[in-house]
Amino acid sequence: MPTLKVFVAGLPGVGKTETIKSASDLPLVSVEKKILGTSEIHVMDYGRVYLPPVMLYFYANTHGEAPSTVWPRLRDEMQALLFLYDGTAPEQAARAHKEFTSCISDYTGAVVIGVSKIDDPQFSSGVYDSAVEAVGSRCAVLPYAGLQRDSVRVLVDEIIRSLSNTGGLAWPT
Ligand SMILES: Nc1nc2c(ncn2[C@@H]2O[C@H](COP(=O)(O)OP(=O)(O)OP(=O)(O)O)[C@@H](O)[C@H]2O)c(=O)[nH]1
Numbered sequence: 001m002p003t004l005k006v007f008v009a010g011l012p013g014v015g016k017t018e019t020i021k022s023a024s025d026l027p028l029v030s031v032e033k034k035i036l037g038t039s040e041i042h043v044m045d046y047g048r049v050y051l052p053p054v055m056l057y058f059y060a061n062t063h064g065e066a067p068s069t070v071w072p073r074l075r076d077e078m079q080a081l082l083f084l085y086d087g088t089a090p091e092q093a094a095r096a097h098k099e100f101t102s103c104i105s106d107y108t109g110a111v112v113i114g115v116s117k118i119d120d121p122q123f124s125s126g127v128y129d130s131a132v133e134a135v136g137s138r139c140a141v142l143p144y145a146g147l148q149r150d151s152v153r154v155l156v157d158e159i160i161r162s163l164s165n166t167g168g169l170a171w172p173t
Pocket residue numbers: 010011012013014015016017018019061062063064065116117118119120144145146147148
């Protein structure tokens with residue numbers, strides 16, 4: 001069965017855990033992930049969903065750690081990066097963008113940005129606008145609601161689409 005590993009990245013509180021919960025067929029678990037090629041173990045959120053013919057695995061940073069600190073040790077085995085900006089936190093947008101820029105440097109996998117919490121009255125379209133402006137044509141920027149399965153599914157579909165566009169899929173779609 002073809003598999004696809006997706007790292008869900010973002011600053012603390014952006015909605016990574018809820019997004020994985022909504023995307024996944026399983027209750028959320030925390031895993032001790034072995035870092036490829038090392039003896040290092042890293043605690044991460046984990047979920048998975050079967051979208052025939054592919055099994056997608058999701059991992060996310062936890063415990064308030066910055067994505068750019070763990071990503072360098074994971075990027076080689078992740079086919080996609082789903083990077084989240086908090087739609088209710090315009091004051092974090094500049095920091096999120098700095099993290100994002102660091103994560104995508106030299107990365108050739110699929111990249112999608114989600115702007116979270118569109119269902120929240122505090123959602124600011126300014127976060128969306130600044131993300132679009134900052135990333136240009138590098139990747140899609142999609143506002144979404146992490147507590148809603150259908151909304152998260154749109155992000156997942158975009159990841160699969162962008163991988164098939166770049167020839168990164170090993171199976172026909
Ligand atoms: N309204 C709304 N609230 C959300 C959404 N996604 C997450 N939240 C809330 O935002 C808070 C943080 O969500 P988490 O999923 O725990 O965020 P996280 O990125 O995993 O946070 P850390 O693990 O601490 O880095 C929680 O109170 C969630 O209920 C969303 O789409 N809409």
